[in-house]
Amino acid sequence: MEVRVRRVEGHIIYDSRGRPTIEVSLTSENGVKGRFASPSGASVGRYEVPPLPKDGILGAKKMVDEANKFFHNFSFSSQTEFDDALRRFDGGVRFERIGSVVSLGLSFAAADMASKELNKPMFRWLAGDLEPVFPVPLCNVLGGGKHALNRSIDIQEILVFPLNARSYRDAYTSVVEVHKMISKLLAERDMFFTGGRNDEGAWVTTLTDEEAFNVVWDAVDRVRSEVGVKFGVGIDMAASSIWDAESKVYVYRRSGISRDREEQIEYVVELVKKHNLMYVEDPLHEDDFPGFSYIRRRLGDRVLIVGDDLYVTNVSRIKLGVNERSGNGVIIKPNQVGNVSSAIEAAKTASENKFKVVVSHRSGETHYPHLAHLALAVEADMFKVSPVYGERVIKHNELLLIEDLYGGKGVKRIW
Numbered sequence: 156m157e158v159r160v161r162r163v164e165g166h167i168i169y170d171s172r173g174r175p176t177i178e179v180s181l182t183s184e185n186g187v188k189g190r191f192a193s194p195s196g197a198s199v200g201r202y203e204v205p206p207l208p209k210d211g212i213l214g215a216k217k218m219v220d221e222a223n224k225f226f227h228n229f230s231f232s233s234q235t236e237f238d239d240a241l242r243r244f245d246g247g248v249r250f251e252r253i254g255s256v257v258s259l260g261l262s263f264a265a266a267d268m269a270s271k272e273l274n275k276p277m278f279r280w281l282a283g284d285l286e287p288v289f290p291v292p293l294c295n296v297l298g299g300g301k302h303a304l305n306r307s308i309d310i311q312e313i314l315v316f317p318l319n320a321r322s323y324r325d326a327y328t329s330v331v332e333v334h335k336m337i338s339k340l341l342a343e344r345d346m347f348f349t350g351g352r353n354d355e356g357a358w359v360t361t362l363t364d365e366e367a368f369n370v371v372w373d374a375v376d377r378v379r380s381e382v383g384v385k386f387g388v389g390i391d392m393a394a395s396s397i398w399d400a401e402s403k404v405y406v407y408r409r410s411g412i413s414r415d416r417e418e419q420i421e422y423v424v425e426l427v428k429k430h431n432l433m434y435v436e437d438p439l440h441e442d443d444f445p446g447f448s449y450i451r452r453r454l455g456d457r458v459l460i461v462g463d464d465l466y467v468t469n470v471s472r473i474k475l476g477v478n479e480r481s482g483n484g485v486i487i488k489p490n491q492v493g494n495v496s497s498a499i500e501a502a503k504t505a506s507e508n509k510f511k512v513v514v515s516h517r518s519g520e521t522h523y524p525h526l527a528h529l530a531l532a533v534e535a536d537m538f539k540v541s542p543v544y545g546e547r548v549i550k551h552n553e554l555l556l557i558e559d560l561y562g563g564k565g566v567k568r569i570w
Contacts, residue, residue: 156232157232158183158232160181160183160231162227163180163181163182163222164179164180165216165220167212168192170195171194171546175212177192177193177216178190178191179219179257179260181264181267182268187268187272189268189270192521194521196490196517200467200491202441202467204255204490204493205255206256215254218252218253219261221244226244234266234495235496238495238496238497242494250494259493262489262493266525277528281495281499281529287563287564288564289554289558289567290514290530290536291318291536292316292330292538292540293316293389293540294315294540295313295541296315296330296333296334296337296371296541296542297337297358298312298313299312299364300393301396306359306409307353307360308364308409309364309407310390311392311393312355312390313367313368313388315371316386317385317387318384318570320384320566322558325384326566329386331542331543332381334356334542336377338358340370340374344366347361355516355544364410387434387569389434389459390426390432390436391437392436392438394419400440420438420453423435424454434461435450435454435459436484437461437462445479447460447465448481459484460483461482461513462485466485467488468486470497470501470504473501474504477505477508483511484513485502486513487502487512487533488516488517490517495529498533502535503533512533512534512536512537513538514535514537515540516539516541516550520544521546526540527554527557535567536567536569
């Protein structure tokens with residue numbers, strides 16, 4: 156069944172960090188409206204699709220007006236068909252003319268409109284009548300690095316995820332309890348802690364990295380004894396944001412330490428072994444495919460070595476990483492590649508090659524649940540969205556509602 160576009164509109168709104176973005180709306184010939192506003196990141200890989208055209212947010216608004224003419228009376232029967240037209244509208248290969256704020260806004264708004272028009276959940280518009288398998292929530296609970304203005308721990312994110320939850324509801328609520336427990340422990344152990352949180356809702360602290368790991372593990376142990384859910388702990392190093400390409404070192408600003416490539420690798424391996432970590436994201440900068448491969452060999456497949464800036468949701472880079480065995484997991488952020496279909500293709504490429512798929516939010520998020528449907532459509536292994544703040548909770552709530560309404564096959568098992 157085809158869906159026909161009658162009108163495209165765009166309005167400048169703001170993301171969770173207070174940065175401008177465009178809310179794109181598509182209206183069908185039957186008056187059904189779909190909407191989406193693209194998020195933005197703080198740690199941005201240089202291979203990502205540019206978020207805005209050359210003349211900024213006002214230029215993006217003009218592109219939406221241009222899209223209204225291009226897509227007027229355009230009909231489509233699949234997401235791929237719409238996104239192919241979207242590429243023709245841009246005229247290039249990386250949406251450099253219109254920017255990902257517009258391209259992803261149009262793409263997700265089309266998915267929203269089509270699913271409403273056909274009276275089906277968006278994940279089934281994107282992937283057919285599958286029975287959902289829910290991803291493991293991967294949540295940033297204690298933050299530092301660039302997301303905390305380098306005033307908290309040097310590691311950008313300490314992450315927690317449940318290992319044996321029977322439902323998404325159990326999985327998500329257990330992580331929320333860990334997040335709450337961490338605040339209680341920080342109040343006891345950090346005399347300067349006032350309940351401060353970063354852009355994603357992760358707690359910030361004046362404790363050292365070592366003390367921070369102790370707090371997280373203590374919180375995990377206490378919650379496990381209360382609710383019976385086991386947890387894994389991981390980190391996002393966001394290494395591209397601390398890499399100094401000129402001096403060839405990783406600069407840890409708070410601690411005043413610089414590490415060369417070999418020292419960085421040894422530091423990562425030491426962190427994993429010392430703190431029993433099961434997940435490491437972006438341990439090295441965005442061009443070091445051989446380094447990711449070496450770390451994977453050192454740590455084995457019991458630890459997820461996940462690339463974000465390394466892969467930027469790009470099929471070609473994922474294929475290169477697969478060939479070089481550069482890690483064993485891929486972050487999927489649809490705004491990195493500019494449209495929904497390309498994000499789905501990237502996830503499929505990763506999963507077909509036995510890499511774990513981690514669908515992720517951005518630090519500057521918007522109030523839309525659409526990312527949850529993408530996670531189900533690609534049968535993601537993990538869903539990296541922080542457990543608090545409204546623009547993030549809405550995505551978890553969407554999965555809770557889908558679980559209640561449609562059931563499913565339970566939560567993924569990562570190991």
